[in-house]
Amino acid sequence: KNEVEQSPQNLTAQEGEFITINCSYSVGISALHWLQQHPGGGIVSLFMLSSGKKKHGRLIATINIQEKHSSLHITASHPRDSAVYICAVHNTDKLIFGTGTRLQVFP
Amino acid sequence: DAGVTQSPTHLIKTRGQQVTLRCSPKSGHDTVSWYQQALGQGPQFIFQYYEEEERQRGNFPDRFSGHQFPNYSSELNVNALWLGDSALYLCASSLGVLANNEQFFGPGTRLTVL
Numbered sequence: 001k002n003e004v005e006q007s008p009q010n011l012t013a014q015e016g017e018f019i020t021i022n023c024s025y026s027v028g029i030s031a032l033h034w035l036q037q038h039p040g041g042g043i044v045s046l047f048m049l050s051s052g053k054k055k056h057g058r059l060i061a062t063i064n065i066q067e068k069h070s071s072l073h074i075t076a077s078h079p080r081d082s083a084v085y086i087c088a089v090h091n092t093d094k095l096i097f098g099t100g101t102r103l104q105v106f107p
Numbered sequence: 108d109a110g111v112t113q114s115p116t117h118l119i120k121t122r123g124q125q126v127t128l129r130c131s132p133k134s135g136h137d138t139v140s141w142y143q144q145a146l147g148q149g150p151q152f153i154f155q156y157y158e159e160e161e162r163q164r165g166n167f168p169d170r171f172s173g174h175q176f177p178n179y180s181s182e183l184n185v186n187a188l189w190l191g192d193s194a195l196y197l198c199a200s201s202l203g204v205l206a207n208n209e210q211f212f213g214p215g216t217r218l219t220v221l
Contacts, residue, residue, distance in 0.1 A: 043199075093205070094152045094155065100149055
């Protein structure tokens with residue numbers, strides 16, 4: 001079993017839909033990252049959080065430390081949101097990554 | 108302010124050859140971590156360099172080695188390449204080695220081993 005599990009693996013949506021991507025982890029962490037990876041490979045950090053909730057534009061990330069679970073929400077999704085979204089946790093000074101959720105948003 | 112840069116962007120090698128990948132960290136950052144991302148998978152931690160020393164290492168064989176220079180740039184060397192080494196190699200930099208320090212990623216080097 002992977003130490004960081006994401007669901008779903010693939011997600012398609014119509015423009016405007018509300019998107020939720022989930023991440024569960026089984027190790028102790030000091031922080032959790034949500035990352036976005038576009039075709040071609042470059043990774044952009046969206047959020048780093050260790051408790052509660054963060055919001056940036058149409059993106060919202062929440063974490064429940066007791067349940068070892070985090071969610072990434074995208075409101076009013078747009079085709080430019082199409083990418084792979086990766087959850088990664090800080091464990092003993094290194095990052096452990098989930099396998100990613102591939103999101104496609106159609107007009 | 109330049110972000111993390113990596114070179115080359117793409118590379119094709121044959122089995123048994125050796126390869127060197129390069130990373131320049133974000134300005135002001137002193138710590139560099141390397142990751143391997145196979146197709147369809149999440150990145151896997153290779154190792155981390157701080158103060159010119161390998162500070163942590165993931166589950167990768169000794170064929171994978173690295174170096175950090177006084178200007179904090181870093182190299183990843185892979186000897187005796189296997190087909191399975193084909194992947195996107197990502198470099199990330201941060202300020203210091205504390206667990207909660209944010210890491211900034213480079214665009215990656217895509218290595219293909221034939």
